Amino acid sequence: MFNYNIKLALKSMRRNPIMTALMVAAIAVGIGISMTTLTVHYMMSGNPIPEKSDTLFAITLDSWNPLRPFNDDRPERGPHQVTFHDAERLIALGKAKRQTAMFESSLIIEPVNEDELPFEAGARVTNADFFSMFNVPFIYGSSWDKSADSAAEPVVVLTRELNERFYGGEDSVGERLTMQGIQFQIVGVIDNWEPTPRFYDPINGGFQDINEMFIPFTLTRALELGSNGSDWGWKSEETTTFEQWLNSESVWVQYWIELDSGSVNDRDDYVTHLNAYVGEQKKLGRFERPLNNRIFNVMEWMEYHEVVANDAKVLLGLSFLFLLVCLLSTIALLLTKFIGKTNEISLRRALGASRKVIFNQQIAEVAVIGTTGGLIGLALAGLGLQGIEYLYDAPAGLVRLDWIMMFAAIGMAITSSVIAGIYPAWRVCQIPPAAQLKTQ
Amino acid sequence: MLQMTQIKKVYRTELIETHALRELSLSVNEGEFIAVTGPSGSGKTTFLNIVGLLETFEHGTYMLDGKDVSRLNDDDRSAFRNQKIGFIFQSFNLIPDLNLFENIDVPLRYRGLPAGDRKQRIENALETVGLASRMRHIPAQLSGGQQQRVAIARALAGDPKVLLADEPTGNLDTTMAHQVMDLLEQIHAAGTTIVMVTHDPELANRAERNIHLIDGRVSGEEFVHSQDEIPQAVKLNGSEPLVAQL
Numbered sequence A: 001m002f003n004y005n006i007k008l009a010l011k012s013m014r015r016n017p018i019m020t021a022l023m024v025a026a027i028a029v030g031i032g033i034s035m036t037t038l039t040v041h042y043m044m045s046g047n048p049i050p051e052k053s054d055t056l057f058a059i060t061l062d063s064w065n066p067l068r069p070f071n072d073d074r075p076e077r078g079p080h081q082v083t084f085h086d087a088e089r090l091i092a093l094g095k096a097k098r099q100t101a102m103f104e105s106s107l108i109i110e111p112v113n114e115d116e117l118p119f120e121a122g123a124r125v126t127n128a129d130f131f132s133m134f135n136v137p138f139i140y141g142s143s144w145d146k147s148a149d150s151a152a153e154p155v156v157v158l159t160r161e162l163n164e165r166f167y168g169g170e171d172s173v174g175e176r177l178t179m180q181g182i183q184f185q186i187v188g189v190i191d192n193w194e195p196t197p198r199f200y201d202p203i204n205g206g207f208q209d210i211n212e213m214f215i216p217f218t219l220t221r222a223l224e225l226g227s228n229g230s231d232w233g234w235k236s237e238e239t240t241t242f243e244q245w246l247n248s249e250s251v252w253v254q255y256w257i258e259l260d261s262g263s264v265n266d267r268d269d270y271v272t273h274l275n276a277y278v279g280e281q282k283k284l285g286r287f288e289r290p291l292n293n294r295i296f297n298v299m300e301w302m303e304y305h306e307v308v309a310n311d312a313k314v315l316l317g318l319s320f321l322f323l324l325v326c327l328l329s330t331i332a333l334l335l336t337k338f339i340g341k342t343n344e345i346s347l348r349r350a351l352g353a354s355r356k357v358i359f360n361q362q363i364a365e366v367a368v369i370g371t372t373g374g375l376i377g378l379a380l381a382g383l384g385l386q387g388i389e390y391l392y393d394a395p396a397g398l399v400r401l402d403w404i405m406m407f408a409a410i411g412m413a414i415t416s417s418v419i420a421g422i423y424p425a426w427r428v429c430q431i432p433p434a435a436q437l438k439t440q
Numbered sequence B: 001m002l003q004m005t006q007i008k009k010v011y012r013t014e015l016i017e018t019h020a021l022r023e024l025s026l027s028v029n030e031g032e033f034i035a036v037t038g039p040s041g042s043g044k045t046t047f048l049n050i051v052g053l054l055e056t057f058e059h060g061t062y063m064l065d066g067k068d069v070s071r072l073n074d075d076d077r078s079a080f081r082n083q084k085i086g087f088i089f090q091s092f093n094l095i096p097d098l099n100l101f102e103n104i105d106v107p108l109r110y111r112g113l114p115a116g117d118r119k120q121r122i123e124n125a126l127e128t129v130g131l132a133s134r135m136r137h138i139p140a141q142l143s144g145g146q147q148q149r150v151a152i153a154r155a156l157a158g159d160p161k162v163l164l165a166d167e168p169t170g171n172l173d174t175t176m177a178h179q180v181m182d183l184l185e186q187i188h189a190a191g192t193t194i195v196m197v198t199h200d201p202e203l204a205n206r207a208e209r210n211i212h213l214i215d216g217r218v219s220g221e222e223f224v225h226s227q228d229e230i231p232q233a234v235k236l237n238g239s240e241p242l243v244a245q246l
Ligand SMILES: Nc1ncnc2c1ncn2[C@@H]1O[C@H](COP(=O)(O)OP(=O)(O)OP(=O)(O)O)[C@@H](O)[C@H]1O
Pocket: A438, B011, B012, B013, B018, B019, B020, B038, B039, B040, B041, B042, B043, B044, B045, B046, B047
């Protein structure tokens, strides 16, 4: 009966091509638009590192102005980056299972091959723990040793892309790159890695490309590396020399830790550690605000920075309303279409089709229409997502339909069209079998 | 085969109540060929619809093939129609975008017969009405007479206990009407019970018994000729077309 219903559905769709096209189009557009927004939402709100999101934490220390909070609207929040010297000292204290300080910078790379020009590349200045904390995949080599951190050795980890560019994708571990007049030794090349959102740095953009290379945080001083990322300051202090800048109260370093577990105990322990540290600093006349040190796991940090903007949520709601409107017009079209079917249905009833059989036949038809609409809607969503990438200048492939979303789209198209079909199908079932004979 | 006792049918609209059948009683024996005649509005179609379980009625009882079908629910009536009754309508009522094979297939599908069995029945039925070679044609490619023969084939393919025909020749010219009547006679001769509504006294005369309805009641009945006078019976399931030349 299933095959028969599908066959009848196709015949019925062909009988009225314009109406069929309109219904398919209504569903395709509705699905296309809602899938586009849903995918964007899903990508934005997805857990970028599910295996560890509970044990990785960003920290905030309230080192801000005693006279006013960092954020007037949210006075309970401290600044969401830390000063360079606090980061340096916290790293030295260790305490967490793993920890890293980091900021974005950029360096000029001297040509590797003859016909190239010097090239400025973005760098994440960080610690060896960065790679193991965030499960960064390597194709060649590995992270640098902790000893390289303490000795401030000029070592570098390249992205796959940069390695392609300079070494044609060959294993470049052990090669040397000259940057800022210093020879850096390549210790590793990471594989494609695009956590979405870029959870470890929502401050500089949750949907940016990752930086092109990674170098030790301890090189900051020697190379006088400035930050390309955001920084905030409150104190008027002399910062003419680099050393003054490093010792200033400006916050421009991000600080992440990994704990053994995400348990309340472990969290409290670490906050106690922070409080103790801040207590020491208070004695030196810093941290004049009330004690306010906090840690946030990955999803809390995403929420904190509203990685999923409210506009995106509103847009999602609107697009589902739009889908609803498309379905309502599908219902109207189906009702119109079924009027034209009265004779046939009445005949089929006379020939022995029960109401249920007729109902199923109509539902099969809307399901076929829904599937067709869903497939076209998927294609539209694909285009829509490309458009969004283009509009927002997002890295290619950032927002794409994965299998889950594709199944979701088809499932949604079928479900919603079947729901739209229930009332018209029920109406059709009410056509009496005798209408046929009477009207003649 | 079927017994109706004191059947009443009233149509109610906001404005008016129409007594389409008033205490109609009638019985039809297995293998009979009955013609129902009567003036327009006398209740012939209503009667046929009730016989065919297309409509319900208020009062009275109806036994069909040994079973009381007076108060069956919709599903059971659908199944009964599908298995026991063959319909032939005045306006053929074929589905325009299905070919002849598929049209005849419709009631067989609802019976849930296996594909091989359906194919066999469809081919036999089309053979019987002499249209086996047109199996893949669509109704619009046939003449009116041929279309009505397809409708007859559709009714026959299900091997019905009773064949109901409402003005089966009403839309046909005289020659074609005669050919369709010949076919019905031959089907009857093969043993099928037929109840036919007609205006045409000449056609009515070719049945065994005439029932005359007036105002929703049987006003008279008349035996036209007995079974013996029927032209020689022809086997329905035989491979020879009954009416090769229509
Ligand atoms: N669905 C209906 N609603 C209201 N009245 C109806 C309905 N069907 C039939 N009637 C009325 O019932 C009466 C019998 O109708 P029916 O169709 O059975 O007559 P008929 O003998 O078949 O007539 P004709 O020879 O014109 O086909 C008529 O008065 C008709 O108007």
